[in-house]
Amino acid sequence: GKVPSNARGARAAGGRRTGAGDFDFSNEVQYGGTVRAALEEVSVQESVRTFSSVEKLLSAAGYMRGNVSLDVDATTNLATDFSPELKSLQASGTLRTSVLSLEGVPAFEKLGAMLGNDYISKPALKKVKIPFRIEDGNVIFSPFEFSVNGVKGTMGGKVGLDQTVDYDIAMSVPRGALGKGAEVLGQLESNLPKGVSLGAEIPIGVRVSGPAKAPKVELTVAKDFANQLRGYAEQKVQEIKSQVESKVQEAKVEAQKQIDASLAQAEAEAAKIRAQAKEQTERLLEEAQAKADALVAEAATKGALAGFAAKKAADKLMEEARSRANGILSEADRKAEAVVREAKSKSQL
Known part of the structure; x- marks a missing residue:
């Protein structure tokens, strides 16, 4: 069955502890336990010395100096000596501290060396609140905000x-807080697109992974700055796209103007060809009519037979003149249509 452990207060690792829980002996093969505890201003160093499980759960605990407060709900399997089996531990809670110093943490020492900043090598976290959970053999802490001597950031993992x-x-580091790291950032800045500057606050992303005592520390561009660069790139792409579209539209308008001008010129030339042909045929018909009238007038004084013959000759003269005139007009239409057709063909190339 279950054996309750009632809530009580006691001194613990230099601070105060209150908590309650129970032991579950219903399973003879595997005992279990639950606990709901609150720790106030407990010394991390004393906790490490007193409870071996602390450093097993949190590898950096041995590097920490300061007091913490903790609220936690947990369930775990129990070993035969009633100590918790850490691999089975499931918990959630919140850790709070007014000041927590970290000295000798390999990841922060590497990071501080990269950036040339001793405050980052040995950070003192002030007034932090860290939500966390423990599951599947991992202590998972949600992203929390921190500030170290003017360096602001968030951390989670x-x-x-x-x-x-x-x-x-993810950190925002004042340019003046960088030592030799400023040289690296200067090189980075020289490769940035025109119009983009890192500014007075340098956005830096840090990825830490691998063994706790020899982690891999990678510097990247912080996500917000990466988003700025992506936004800048997208803006430039859009600007170039707009410029190209504008140029294409201008070219289309100019090409259409040239096409319209070419077609107008062709239509004008065609009209001129037809007008010249009309003028030519009018002169031709006028001349033929004058000759026909002269033949008839001359024959009128020579009798009826002569008048009849003259009339026939005049009609034939006019018929031939009209035939020639029609031929001239048809040829003019053919030439005019060819001019317009050629202009339209060129406009479609």
């Missing part, structure tokens, strides 16, 4: 029972 770490840090 996990620490494993196998003494591995996997977490991300």
